Amino acid sequence: MSFAQHSFGKLSRWGFAAILSLCAISALSGLATVAVADDTLTIGDKAPKLDIEHWLSDRDGEFSGFTGFEADKVYIVEFWATWCGPCISSMPHIVETQDEYADKGVQVISVSKEKLETVEKFLKKNVGGDKEKTYAELTSAYCLTTDPDGSVSKDYMTAAGQGGIPTAFIVGKTGEIEWIGHPMRMDKPLEEIVEDKWDRESFAKEFSVQQKADLMMASIGKLLRADKPEEALKKIDTYLEENSETADARTIARMKGMRISAAMAAGGEESIAAYKELIESAGDEPRMINRLTGRVVSQHKAGEKFEEELLKTACEAAARSVELTEKDGKDEAIASALSTHANLLYICNKLxxxxxxxxxxxxxxxxxxxxxxxxxxxxxxxxxxG
Structure with a gap:
């Protein structure tokens, strides 16, 4: 097979998620030029009503008959799921929080959007490391609920541009959103909100930057999933041009990582430059290099076609990965690196x-x-x- 047969248009099968995992890119931050839409739920907004279908616990009747947010009381609306490890790990802390603040006008309401039977089945399980207690007994300290139609999640999580759980929304004494974040980080904000010492305005400015970043990443992801990498590149390049001297280094680095993802999807010269940048970013880490070169092999086997220069870059990188692995790697690791190199040599018609x-x-x-x-x-x- 000749190099000419490997020319291609777009690296469609690499996909947004695959490239993000290779680059180890996490959520962007500090994208100050993106405006939060008027209908985005944010700090200071009136908290949406809670229309929850199933209430499975209410602190032994202490919080029964919820009809809405009451003035001068504080509510923690936390979103979780039975399949979410971090959500389950947060439960003991949520119990402690509810116990500490129950007599201070604070009510915790945890909301899933799973089927009732799914949650009920989970609640019958024993708490990890405690054979004497079930999750039903553990969470009886606060209000555990599920809303299968997802309306509450839509009104809070989707409206606020939050994509991951667990996520907690603290609703203050005026019925407005005071804080949004991971429940394991809410101790200090909650204390200040309860004691009327919370600086909402300051946090709102800080959160707005992060929220704009989340919305920016979501919009880029949407463009890539719609096979519009060129539009994604334009959006990213505009940001880098306007903010390269003012944004923090961490944000710029992550934005450049997103650019690599878009460039890989765009194909042609953009993809070659992006792949070279990926290889360079791997430095002297043989396992990362092997992952990047191995990706080319697996995608080639799946029918993907690559530019000659990209294949040459991958082959050279694979050879370097072998050299690095041979220095202190085990036989299996060296063999894996060698086989990746052999595969690329084969793809490059060097039988x-x-x-x-x-x-x-x-x-x-x-x-x-x-x-x-x-x-x-x-x-x-x-x-x-012959």
């Missing part, structure tokens, strides 16, 4: 070189797939010689 490298991989590890690939290579070489 004999690929066989020589794959033989080394087989000598170090007895993995069946390594042997089969070597047999395939040797068979092709034999057939090519």
């Amino acid at each position: 004999e070189d690929a066989i020589a490298v794959q033989k080394k991989a087989v000598a170090l590890a007895t993995k069946e797939s390594f042997k089969k690939f070597l047999e395939k290579l040797e068979k092709e070489l034999s057939e090519s010689k």
Whole structure:
């Protein structure tokens, strides 16, 4: 197979999620040029009503008959799910918080959007590390609920641009949103809100920056999922041009990471430059290099086509990964790096070189797939010689 057969238009199968995982890019922050829409729920807004279908606990009747947010009381509306590890890990802390503030006018309301039977099944399970207590007993200290139609989640999570759980919204004494964040970080804000010492205006400014960042990332992700990487690139480049000297280094680095994702999806020269940048960012980390080069191999097997220069870059990087792994890696790791290199040599139409490298991989590890690939290579070489 010649290089010419590998020319391509777009790296569609790489996809937004795959590139993000390779770059280890987390949520963006500080995208100050993005405006929060008028209908976005944010700090200082009136808290939406809670129309929850199923209430499974109410602190032994202490919070029964909820009809709405009452003046001079504070509410923690927390979103969770039975499948969410961090949500479950936060439960003991939420219990402690409710116990501490129950007599200070604070009510915790945890909201899932799963089916009632799903939540009920979860509540029957024993708390991890405690065979004597179920999750139903643990969460009886506060209001645990589920709203299968998802309306409450839509009114809070979606409206505020929050994509991850657990997320807590603190509704203050005036019925307005005072704070939004992870429930494990709400201790100090809650204390100040209860004691009327909370600086809402200051937090609102801080949160607005993060919220704008979340909305920006969501909009870029939407463009990429809609196969519009060029539009995503324009949006990112505009930001970098306008904020390169004023935004903090962490934000710029993450934004550049997002640009790599868009460039990879755009294809052509943009994708080649982006892939080279990815390889450079891996530094002397052989495992990361092997992941990046291995991605090219797996996508090629799936039918993806790559530019000649990108394949050459991947092949050279794979060879470097072998050298780095050989310094202090175990035989299995070295064999894996060698096999990746052999695969890329094969893709680049260097059959004999690929066989020589794959033989080394087989000598170090007895993995069946390594042997089969070597047999395939040797068979092709034999057939090519007639």
